[in-house]
Amino acid sequence: MSITYLEAIREAQYEALRTDPNVFLYGQDISTFGGAFKATKNLSREFPGRVFDSPISEDAMIGMAVGAAVEGARPIIEMQFADFSSVGFNQIVNQAATLYWRTSTPCPITIRMPSGGTPGSGPFHSQSMESIYAHYPGIVILTPATVEDAYWMLLESVKLNDPVIFCEHKFLYYHLKSEGFGESLPIGKARIARPGRDATVVTYSAMLHEALKSAEELQMDGYQVEVVDLRSVKPMDTDTILASVSRTGRLLAVGEAFPWGGVTSEIIARVSSEAFHMLDAPPMRLNSKDTPIPYHPNLWKSHRPTTSSITAALRDLLRY
Numbered sequence: 001m002s003i004t005y006l007e008a009i010r011e012a013q014y015e016a017l018r019t020d021p022n023v024f025l026y027g028q029d030i031s032t033f034g035g036a037f038k039a040t041k042n043l044s045r046e047f048p049g050r051v052f053d054s055p056i057s058e059d060a061m062i063g064m065a066v067g068a069a070v071e072g073a074r075p076i077i078e079m080q081f082a083d084f085s086s087v088g089f090n091q092i093v094n095q096a097a098t099l100y101w102r103t104s105t106p107c108p109i110t111i112r113m114p115s116g117g118t119p120g121s122g123p124f125h126s127q128s129m130e131s132i133y134a135h136y137p138g139i140v141i142l143t144p145a146t147v148e149d150a151y152w153m154l155l156e157s158v159k160l161n162d163p164v165i166f167c168e169h170k171f172l173y174y175h176l177k178s179e180g181f182g183e184s185l186p187i188g189k190a191r192i193a194r195p196g197r198d199a200t201v202v203t204y205s206a207m208l209h210e211a212l213k214s215a216e217e218l219q220m221d222g223y224q225v226e227v228v229d230l231r232s233v234k235p236m237d238t239d240t241i242l243a244s245v246s247r248t249g250r251l252l253a254v255g256e257a258f259p260w261g262g263v264t265s266e267i268i269a270r271v272s273s274e275a276f277h278m279l280d281a282p283p284m285r286l287n288s289k290d291t292p293i294p295y296h297p298n299l300w301k302s303h304r305p306t307t308s309s310i311t312a313a314l315r316d317l318l319r320y
Contacts, residue, residue, distance in 0.1 A: 004174055025050065190229060252284045
């Protein structure tokens with residue numbers, strides 16, 4: 001039986017609630033309604049008194065979670081859309097991220113962020129926030145791109161004693177299916193999603209699937225493109241990136257977030273400073289355009305990296 005990416009997230013929460021009495025869920029309309037995307041459907045019935053509706057205040061949601069974590073709980077918070085987490089920004093970066101370093105008290109909270117764009121979602125419901133939170137020490141940032149990682153990495157998140165930003169991509173909720181949960185690598189370990197010899201693409205989340213399609217296209221021209229799935233933005237598995245670049249000599253970093261600073265910039269900086277001698281061409285990056293995210297589906301498709309734009313960038317890189 002096929003399992004969707006969204007169902008994997010729901011099953012991981014079920015398993016976390018079943019196995020640890022300290023886990024509870026908190027978010028807007030997540031109880032009886034089951035959440036905006038139904039990621040918590042039926043969980044309040046299965047676990048009465050442990051799945052709570054919150055007020056429409058992201059600031060209050062995170063603040064309550066930090067307080068509960070201090071008392072020994074392991075809350076999973078659902079942001080209805082990742083974009084709205086900016087309202088709780090102070091609680092995340094000034095309270096949750098620093099709690100252990102100020103007081104030696106762990107802060108085991110997991111904040112689920114439905115991230116990235118879908119057609120017609122527009123500027124308030126499409127943003128990728130991983131780069132912003134990765135700037136701050138003390139936070140783990142996860143970006144699962146497969147059904148297996150959506151399940152296993154969420155379960156691992158709940159067990160960590162650090163605050164976790166869990167960036168689950170909305171476009172993958174129903175588009176991505178698997179026959180089971182299989183196995184997963186540990187948090188902090190990147191995965192070679194496709195081996196190659198001519199160029200390396202380092203990417204994560206929904207962009208992994210665009211990059212894999214691009215590699216398929218270029219194979220018809222005789223190129224073997226290696227695709228690295230970061231899985232975890234922070235910590236970042238620099239060793240796997242450098243090993244891949246040492247094999248191919250060329251690097252393209254791809255991300256859906258805005259281009260100014262961020263994850264792809266960090267990848268380029270690390271490779272340039274630690275493996276400049278391995279490069280046969282200047283490293284490149286590809287992000288969404290530096291404008292607010294458009295509503296119209298056709299404009300949205302031209303705003304974010306796609307298989308077509310990744311292929312074009314790789315052709316430039318391979319020609320150098």
